[in-house]
Amino acid sequence: MTSGAVTLNRVLILGAQGQLGIELQKAFQDAGPVVALGREWCDLASPETIRKAMAEVNPAIVLNAAAYTAVDRAESEPELAMRVNGDAPGVLAEEARKINALLVHYSTDYVFDGSKQAPWLEDDPVNPLNEYGQTKLAGERTIAEAGGRYLIFRTSWVYSPHGNNFLKTMLRLGRERDQLRVVNDQIGAPTTAASLARATRAVINAGVQDRDAGIYHMTCAGQTSWCGFAQEIFRRAQAPEGKIWPVVTGIPDTEYPTPAKRPKNSVLSSAKLKARFGVALPLWQEALGETLIEMDAD
Numbered sequence: 544m545t546s547g548a549v550t551l552n553r554v555l556i557l558g559a560q561g562q563l564g565i566e567l568q569k570a571f572q573d574a575g576p577v578v579a580l581g582r583e584w585c586d587l588a589s590p591e592t593i594r595k596a597m598a599e600v601n602p603a604i605v606l607n608a609a610a611y612t613a614v615d616r617a618e619s620e621p622e623l624a625m626r627v628n629g630d631a632p633g634v635l636a637e638e639a640r641k642i643n644a645l646l647v648h649y650s651t652d653y654v655f656d657g658s659k660q661a662p663w664l665e666d667d668p669v670n671p672l673n674e675y676g677q678t679k680l681a682g683e684r685t686i687a688e689a690g691g692r693y694l695i696f697r698t699s700w701v702y703s704p705h706g707n708n709f710l711k712t713m714l715r716l717g718r719e720r721d722q723l724r725v726v727n728d729q730i731g732a733p734t735t736a737a738s739l740a741r742a743t744r745a746v747i748n749a750g751v752q753d754r755d756a757g758i759y760h761m762t763c764a765g766q767t768s769w770c771g772f773a774q775e776i777f778r779r780a781q782a783p784e785g786k787i788w789p790v791v792t793g794i795p796d797t798e799y800p801t802p803a804k805r806p807k808n809s810v811l812s813s814a815k816l817k818a819r820f821g822v823a824l825p826l827w828q829e830a831l832g833e834t835l836i837e838m839d840a841d
């Protein structure tokens with residue numbers, strides 16, 4: 544998958560300092576004029592700032608990488624999470640429709656309850672287990688209701704060299720401890736922000752028609768548990784000098800209680816994305832290797 548040099552009209556990226564926002568800026572850097580805004584310029588909790596940003600930038604494409612992503616905190620801040628994840632995408636979609644812009648938005652595996660024994664398809668029944676999932680589902684619906692041109696990419700277990708994520712937590716804990724106990728009964732596909740950003744660019748390059756509007760699953764290929772992810776991190780990452788990485792033992796999620804309940808099976812099928820746009824993301828282990836190399840080079 545390459546990000547060929549298709550020139551686009553103005554691209555607006557929201558959530559510029561987030562994991563995905565940073566990678567989208569790289570993937571679209573040769574795409575024509577790109578305007579990347581953080582919360583200080585476009586606060587999704589404030590509809591006026593969204594309308595102002597859309598009017599001033601007048602984009603042909605909006606890539607919305609901004610979201611309230613603190614899954615556990617959302618349990619105690621559901622109203623704010625709903626404003627940002629549920630209401631704001633609808634405002635964005637309405638503004639995009641007025642100027643015939645394409646809205647690209649990201650949603651989550653947490654719209655599902657994890658009960659299926661196979662990878663989730665786009666039209667499988669949704670049933671979020673936590674507030675974050677409820678708010679992201681609301682965002683999918685407000686976008687669809689606005690009736691414009693849109694793509695929603697549902698993804699999972701996102702990480703990158705930047706921000707707070709599972710990879711960075713494991714590397715930090717790995718330096719501090721001799722043993723780690725990690726949940727082994729939740730499965731999903733760890734997905735790098737870089738893979739998501741490149742796949743997004745490849746979809747745009749493939750050409751998006753009005754009839755393509757809808758939801759697509761977009762994750763790295765393969766699947767594992769959080770425990771399997773941790774073991775692969777320590778298998779591939781270079782240990783600090785004089786240190787051996789810890790032994791990682793699997794535990795059920797009942798032994799690691801969190802404020803937000805999480806699905807057991809988060810694996811999403813990305814077959815629709817491949818069928819429509821010819822775009823597929825790499826295996827999660829390959830994407831992990833690439834990320835570790837990038838972190839080493841920093």
Ligand SMILES: NC(=O)c1ccc[n+]([C@@H]2O[C@H](COP(=O)([O-])OP(=O)(O)OC[C@H]3O[C@@H](n4cnc5c(N)ncnc54)[C@H](OP(=O)(O)O)[C@@H]3O)[C@@H](O)[C@H]2O)c1
Nearest residue numbers: 560561562563582586587588609610612649651698700701
């Ligand atoms: N991370 C995951 O595991 C995961 C899994 C599935 C789906 N997703 C979805 O993937 C997308 C990208 O996530 P990510 O991992 O890149 O998240 P991230 O690193 O947490 O970045 C989110 C960005 O949104 C910004 N933001 C938060 N509230 C805002 C507000 N009120 N107004 C404007 N900006 C605001 C944050 O800004 P501040 O830095 O100022 O807080 C941050 O830069 C999101 O739609 C997320 O729901 C993520």
